[in-house]
Amino acid sequence: MYDVVIVGRGLTGLLSAIWSKKFAEKVAVVAQGTGKVVQSTGLFDITPGNEETENPFIKTDVAEKAVAKFKELMKQLDYPYQGSLEKPVPVVTGAGFVKYTTLYPETITPVPSTGHVVIVGFEEIADFQPAYVKGNLQTERPELNIDTIKVRLGEKSLRTLTQNDAARLLDRKEIRNGVIKQIKSQMAEKNIEQPRLFIFPASLGIANWREAVQDFHEALGTPVTEAPGMPPNATAIRLEEKLTKEAIRLGIRFYLDTEVTGSTIEDNKVVSLTIKNNSKVNTLKGANFIIAGGGVLGGGLTVTAKGLKDSILGLDVDEFGRYKVCPENVIPAGATLGTKMLKFGITGGIFSIQSGYESCLKLEESLAGGIIHA
Ligand SMILES: Cc1cc2nc3c(=O)[nH]c(=O)nc-3n(C[C@H](O)[C@H](O)[C@H](O)COP(=O)(O)OP(=O)(O)OC[C@H]3O[C@@H](n4cnc5c(N)ncnc54)[C@H](O)[C@@H]3O)c2cc1C
Structure with missing residues (x-):
């Protein structure tokens, strides 16, 4: 049984996995495919929220701490990031447009x-x-x-x-x-x-x-x-490869090409995930679960005629894709926190960094005997 099972190996899932290893001994990542980070620019500027939902996260203490922790990690992995939330800088895109970005690697x-x-x-x-x-x-x-x-x-x-x-x-x-x-x-x-x-x-x-x-x-x-412009951009590939190698070095177990198709819940706690690899069905037990499925674009949510459907745990979700009742040992992260987090259909890299960081704070609390507050 794992201390924590993370669903998704996008930016949110990989950061959650690496950071959780500080206090969780047995960590596993289950993912059916790569994350959107490999299609991204590897530069992070998009912040969550839209016109109707003023962004409640960015420029808070948490976001700044998360960004500092991300920069420290990337320096250690020899692919340092520069920039700050306070002062976005102008960079040129592969199409020749100028965009302002907050976090960018040293190749920029x-x-x-x-x-x-x-x-x-x-x-x-x-x-x-x-x-x-x-x-x-x-x-x-x-x-x-x-x-x-x-x-x-x-x-x-x-x-x-x-x-x-x-x-x-x-x-x-x-x-x-x-x-x-x-x-x-x-x-x-x-x-x-x-x-x-x-x-x-x-x-x-x-x-x-x-x-x-x-x-x-x-x-x-x-x-x-x-x-950076049309994917695949080396700026993003380096980031994904560095994070994956670090997770492997830390001894995190990867279940690749593996889809989570449901869960078993007892007393409002997930006891195991149903996983499918090459049409073989198994169960995976964990004490805690971080769900970083990336929303509709990442595959964690499916759009149906009746509205959004959770394709990971099989739980009921509201009109924004949020769990109606979140099990006690489940930490939703990234776009699993709902479509209110989206801008242009995605959450953006800054939110992945912050959400990965926050998930680990919650996980630490849970492993220390507290209750997760989703
Ligand atoms: C083309 C493109 C360009 C971008 N450019 C920028 C940019 O310039 N600046 C910026 O800030 N952001 C950008 N982004 C956004 C940023 O990359 C994403 O917001 C961020 O990577 C989301 O990460 P995530 O880990 O939350 O989700 P995702 O990367 O979507 O990861 C979801 C993971 O969950 C897994 N998964 C889902 N369902 C299941 C299941 N049932 N079973 C098992 N695994 C499952 C998926 O396989 C995947 O591994 C861009 C995104 C795209 C697509």
């Missing part, structure tokens, strides 16, 4: 309003076109002087690559050197002056991102930034 440099920047694209990547990025960025930043360059990742590459493929290629020094050589020669040919920033797609290495950023910065003599 805020975009200036003036001066000269060079956008570098790769022939093999179809969804990052420097000329298109330039058009949008120029509209958003009329005083910027923008040049564009397109280079090849490999001399003989024939196929279209994703940004993730490109990132894995750029983990290799010889590929980086080839790219740097082409950038320098095109700058000389086209008489492009030294810019104050080079803008790349979000693909500056995965495992060797630090060396990649350093090599480009040093060889080109100017800061570089990634511009």
Whole structure:
């Protein structure tokens, strides 16, 4: 029997798992698939709530503590995040738009309003076109002087690559050197002056991102930034891989490709989950459960003709997808807290961080003999 079983391995579930390991000995994660974090930008700015529901969470002490804890964790995992809830900074997206973001990895440099920047694209990547990025960025930043360059990742590459493929290629020094050589020669040919920033797609290495950023910065003599856009973005893939590796290192048990299809409840407590893997049905026992199923987009809620349906525990939910009666040992997290938490249909990374942190506070209280207040 586990001290805690976490359903979902998105940002909320992974953070809950890692943080709960501080005080829970036996921790398991059950998930039928990856979380939305792999499709995201890996930059966190969206905060929960909408026009009707003023956001009751952000800029509270809890959110700040959670963000500080997240930054501490990511520093320890060698993929540090910068930024703060107080001061969002402008960054350029893969489409050339400027957005303000609160938390971003070290591969990102805020975009200036003036001066000269060079956008570098790769022939093999179809969804990052420097000329298109330039058009949008120029509209958003009329005083910027923008040049564009397109280079090849490999001399003989024939196929279209994703940004993730490109990132894995750029983990290799010889590929980086080839790219740097082409950038320098095109700058000389086209008489492009030294810019104050080079803008790349979000693909500056995965495992060797630090060396990649350093090599480009040093060889080109100017800061570089990634511009996250169409998934998969290396900015997000690194985050997901780092968190998953850390959870494995901590000894957390993963039940992958495993769907939770229901639960057994006694005296208002969940005693076990019904889990299904490869059409094999089993039960999984736990003393506590953190449910981080991601709502409708994550799969935790299903939209039916009769309204929302809980597809994890099989409990009755209200019109906002919240449990009508939450079992005593269940901690809903992320979008499981209901659709009032959504903006653009998602909760946003900041809320995942805060919710993961809060879940662990509740879990600690429960393991110490208290009652969980959902
Ligand atoms: C394309 C895209 C771009 C984004 N960009 C940004 C951005 O720029 N800034 C920002 O702040 N946020 C962004 N986000 C949002 C952010 O990534 C999400 O809000 C956050 O990752 C949600 O995490 P979560 O863990 O709560 O849910 P999810 O990531 O949805 O995870 C849910 C987990 O539950 C599992 N699950 C569900 N039901 C079951 C079941 N019955 N049995 C077993 N497992 C189950 C799923 O398999 C999954 O592992 C973006 C999201 C998307 C999709």
